[in-house]
Amino acid sequence: MRRLKRGDEAERASAPPDPPEVDADEDDLGPVWKALADPTRRRLLDALRAGPQTTGALCALFPKLARVTVIKHLGVLEDADLVVVRARGRERWNYLNAVPIQRIAERWIGPFEAHWASALLSLKSHVERPAESDAGGRP
Amino acid sequence: MRRLKRGDEAERASAPPDPPEVDADEDDLGPVWKALADPTRRRLLDALRAGPQTTGALCALFPKLARVTVIKHLGVLEDADLVVVRARGRERWNYLNAVPIQRIAERWIGPFEAHWASALLSLKSHVERPAESDAGGRP
DNA sequence: CATTCATGTTACTATATGGTGACATATGGA
DNA sequence: TCCATATGTCACCATATAGTAACATGAATG
Numbered sequence: 001m002r003r004l005k006r007g008d009e010a011e012r013a014s015a016p017p018d019p020p021e022v023d024a025d026e027d028d029l030g031p032v033w034k035a036l037a038d039p040t041r042r043r044l045l046d047a048l049r050a051g052p053q054t055t056g057a058l059c060a061l062f063p064k065l066a067r068v069t070v071i072k073h074l075g076v077l078e079d080a081d082l083v084v085v086r087a088r089g090r091e092r093w094n095y096l097n098a099v100p101i102q103r104i105a106e107r108w109i110g111p112f113e114a115h116w117a118s119a120l121l122s123l124k125s126h127v128e129r130p131a132e133s134d135a136g137g138r139p
Numbered sequence: 140m141r142r143l144k145r146g147d148e149a150e151r152a153s154a155p156p157d158p159p160e161v162d163a164d165e166d167d168l169g170p171v172w173k174a175l176a177d178p179t180r181r182r183l184l185d186a187l188r189a190g191p192q193t194t195g196a197l198c199a200l201f202p203k204l205a206r207v208t209v210i211k212h213l214g215v216l217e218d219a220d221l222v223v224v225r226a227r228g229r230e231r232w233n234y235l236n237a238v239p240i241q242r243i244a245e246r247w248i249g250p251f252e253a254h255w256a257s258a259l260l261s262l263k264s265h266v267e268r269p270a271e272s273d274a275g276g277r278p
Numbered sequence: 279c280a281t282t283c284a285t286g287t288t289a290c291t292a293t294a295t296g297g298t299g300a301c302a303t304a305t306g307g308a
Numbered sequence: 309t310c311c312a313t314a315t316g317t318c319a320c321c322a323t324a325t326a327g328t329a330a331c332a333t334g335a336a337t338g
Binding site: 173177179204205207208211212215228229230 | 295296297298299304305306
Binding site for chain 1: 169172173175176178181184188237240241243244247248250251252
């Protein structure tokens with residue numbers, strides 16, 4: 001969790017400021033997985049997909065949660081580089097950074113795609129079958 | 140429990156006055172995210188990518204962990220439908236099931252992939268206007 | 279300068295989870 | 309039958325995490 005950086009001079013409080021740089025050199029995907037594990041954080045990212053939001057606006061999207069809870073979730077997302085923050089005045093604009101998600105897609109989803117194409121067929125015959133029988137054996 | 144799908148044929152022309160609702164469909168792949176959050180379980184799935192293995196063989200692949208730990212991890216993976224088990228005799232063959240991963244790719248990676256493309260565009264505009272940042276501007 | 283508003287930080291609690299050893303169950307072979 | 313092997317369950321502990329209330333900080337406004 002980073003401290004507030006002083007933003008540029010406030011021109012108006014309705015339009016988001018310029019987006020920060022997309023820091024993308026994140027080789028450790030562990031924090032990303034951890035951040036994505038929580039459904040609230042996934043919904044938070046989903047909300048940010050529509051566009052950058054201030055922290056207060058994000059808190060307003062989750063009336064069931066305390067404001068501090070949302071802030072902590074944002075901190076986890078920021079540590080995972082899934083959210084980048086840029087402060088302008090006393091507002092804090094949260095930007096979605098989808099690059100780590102794309103990393104996951106490249107390094108994880110891709111290799112596993114071969115399985116639901118090939119191994120799924122042999123697996124499908126086992127799924128609805130009661131265990132304990134010896135048909136087919138070790139592939 | 141299955142949630143309703145919302146088809147969005149109806150386009151909104153401009154920014155609506157009502158606050159944008161966060162689509163909070165907590166689908167059945169919550170356990171999948173939870174299962175994937177742990178690095179040991181990811182390595183377990185990685186080992187199963189080479190082919191089905193008995194529980195004992197999998198335990199042998201993780202000498203640092205107790206056998207019970209591996210079994211519990213396999214239980215989490217099985218609850219998430221990422222691993223399907225079939226018993227043969229007194230052995231237990233664990234099969235990888237990549238379908239939930241594919242569903243994550245469809246429902247998550249896909250929508251976010253469109254975003255990191257636009258994020259790069261935003262980055263470009265940010266680079267072309269380097270003056271408005273606060274870097275070094277703090278008196 | 280004082281006030282207000284948006285935001286962040288500091289304890290604190292409850293629950294979840296990873297990890298382990300001891301014990302239990304079932305299967306195959308002597 | 310008896311015994312070894314493969315696997316799963318139970319009780320337990322340490323840590324992590326989601327969540328909260330109360331308090332603190334910092335910027336805009338009068």
